[in-house]
Amino acid sequence: MRIDPSDLATFLAIARHRSLRAAATELGVSASALSHALRNIEERLDLRLINRTTRSVALTEAGQRLFTRISPAFRDIDDALEDLNNFRGKPAGTLRFNAARQSTQLVLLPIVTEFLKEFPDVSVEIVINDALIDMVSAGFDAGVRFGETVAADMIAVPIGPRHRFAVIGSPGYFKRHKPPVTPHDLKVMPCIRYRFSGGAVYRWEFERGGIEVEIDVEGPLTLNDQDLMVDAALEGTGLAFVFEGQVEELIANRKLVRVLADWCPAYPGFFLYYPSRRQLPAALRAFVDFARAAGASVTPRANARTSRA
Numbered sequence: 075m076r077i078d079p080s081d082l083a084t085f086l087a088i089a090r091h092r093s094l095r096a097a098a099t100e101l102g103v104s105a106s107a108l109s110h111a112l113r114n115i116e117e118r119l120d121l122r123l124i125n126r127t128t129r130s131v132a133l134t135e136a137g138q139r140l141f142t143r144i145s146p147a148f149r150d151i152d153d154a155l156e157d158l159n160n161f162r163g164k165p166a167g168t169l170r171f172n173a174a175r176q177s178t179q180l181v182l183l184p185i186v187t188e189f190l191k192e193f194p195d196v197s198v199e200i201v202i203n204d205a206l207i208d209m210v211s212a213g214f215d216a217g218v219r220f221g222e223t224v225a226a227d228m229i230a231v232p233i234g235p236r237h238r239f240a241v242i243g244s245p246g247y248f249k250r251h252k253p254p255v256t257p258h259d260l261k262v263m264p265c266i267r268y269r270f271s272g273g274a275v276y277r278w279e280f281e282r283g284g285i286e287v288e289i290d291v292e293g294p295l296t297l298n299d300q301d302l303m304v305d306a307a308l309e310g311t312g313l314a315f316v317f318e319g320q321v322e323e324l325i326a327n328r329k330l331v332r333v334l335a336d337w338c339p340a341y342p343g344f345f346l347y348y349p350s351r352r353q354l355p356a357a358l359r360a361f362v363d364f365a366r367a368a369g370a371s372v373t374p375r376a377n378a379r380t381s382r383a
Contacts, residue, residue: 081115082144088112088124089141090213092131145211153355165357166195173218174204176300177344180319181234182218189364196357204298205271209349215358216348230345233365237343238318241278242330246310253333254313257287264312265291269298278315280337287337291315304330 087097088108098105109126116123123137133141173182178200186198201214209217209228218233241254254260257280268276275296277288293312297303300316307314308329318338324330346365348358 077115077118081111081118083148084108084111085115085123085137086141086145086148088131089133089137090211092133094126094131141211149210164195165193165360167355167357168197168199169216169355169357169361170199170201170214171216171218172201172203172207172209172212172214175202176317176320177218177220178202180237180317181344185233185365185368188368189361192364193357193360196360209347215355216346216361218344218346220344227350228347229350230347231362231366232342232344233346233368234343236340238340239279239315239338240318240321240325240332241313241315241334241338242304242307242321242325242332243313244308244310245328245331247307247313248331250310253331257289257334257337260289260291260313263291263293265293266303266306266312266314267291267293267296268300268303268315269296271298276315280334281339282337 084097084101087100088094091097091100094105094108094112098108101108103111112124121136122134123140125132125134171182171186182200186200190196190198206219241260243251251263254263257278260278265278270276275290277290280287280289291313295306295311297306300314300320303314303316304320304324306312307316308324313333321330321332325332346362348354348362354362
């Protein structure tokens, strides 16, 4: 039985993506060639590592054990190769980020675009995923989330400015409904609800003068995308609770009306987080330093879909 490191790299790519097509794209081969390579590996090991159908790819118990055992070793190899960037005099290589859509729009993408201007030998891939995942096993270098959702074993660095939420509705909506005076008034008003990818519906959170309030709003529409919530609010479907940065221009242009602003204080925003490693890859180290320096100077990008003239 002979298994080359390249065979293990092939297996790791499939195991990370849980998709032959996505793994084939990463490795620069066809899906059929990758499937053939996987069969050869399993035949040499005399073990099935991955159960695959036309719709899904899943690790067997043996495959999961192999994935768990060899992933750290390959990360160490990647770290060692990345550390050679120090001898080139400037960072190089690819950084993979995992982030939710809003954190990408508001903070990550503005920093990345400026970073790439200063470090042309670095390339960046951003994968949008609103669900919390095991970043390391999925092959990401870093992610961006709220501080309260970052795992305790990660190093977290605050990036970007402080943020506020905003309760917004269309002018037409407020012709039909009296504006709320306190968050409790929302209980009897049509609202647009937000459902997390894990299934839970978000309870709107407010605070004023040390008093914290959570409201489980009701309404005719539930969505899992804040951009669509803004679109629905523009159509008068209900009130929406979204990031202030998403709707500032729409409010300024009187396309939307903001209410309960005094119940929406600023709070620490997003955090760049990454695994604690003995040797931080040079490109990631450069990005962390760059993001720290950017700090509150980050200007959130206007959303082309919601910044309607």
